[in-house]
Amino acid sequence: GELPEREVEWHVPEQWNAFERNRGRAYHYLFSQLVGLNSLLEAYKLFKAGERQVAAVPPADLDDYIPQDERRSVGWWGAGRGFLTHHMVMDKGKIVNYQICTPSTINASPRDPWGQPGPYEEAVMNTPIIEDVSDPARFTSIDMLRAIRSFDPCMPCTTHVHTGAGTVTREVNTCSCGAD
Secondary structure (H helix, E strand, C coil): CCCCCCCCCCCCCCCCCHHHHHHHHHHHHHHHHHHHHHHHHHHHHHHHCCCCCCCCCCHHHHHHHCCCCCEEEEEEEEECCEEEEEEEEEECCEEEEEEEECHHHHHHCCCCCCCCCCHHHHHHCCCCCCCCCCCHHHCCCCHHHHHHHCCCCCHHHHCCCCCCCCCCCCCCCCCCCCCC
C-alpha cells in the first residue's frame, strides 16, 4: 500500500553553524530519497500500464534531438569541502571538452591575479621538505605533506612540487587512509 502524502519543508536559517548545516544535509537526504521514491513509483505505474519506452524520444528520432551547434554547460554539487563542478562543451553533437573541478582544487587554489599564494602554498612556505633526522631509519614523513594533510587528508597523494628544473618523480607512500 501507499503511505499518505507528507509535506517536508526546510527554511534557510538566519545564522549558519554546524547544527544548521547538518540539519540542512538531513533535509537534503530526505528530499532526495522522496524524489527517488516518487520517480520509482511513477515508473512502476507506467510499466503496469504497458509503457516500455525508457526515453522521451524514440531511438529512431534521437539524431533529430541532439544539438549540432556549440553548447556549454556546468553542473554544481555540494560536497564535504565545497562545491564539485562538472564543465562540458558539446559541438556538432559530440562532447569536445569535459572537465571536473573538485573542492580540493578550488581550496588549494594557485596564486591569484595579484600574485598572492593560495592557502596550501602559503602553509608550506619555509617548511622543510623532509624532517631533520640523523638516522635514516627514524624517517617517518615529509613535513611539507603533513602541512598539506592538515587541510585535506587526501591531498598529499596528489601534490606536485615545481622545482624550476623539470619534473621530479619519486614514489612515496604517504597515505594516511590505510589504502596501501
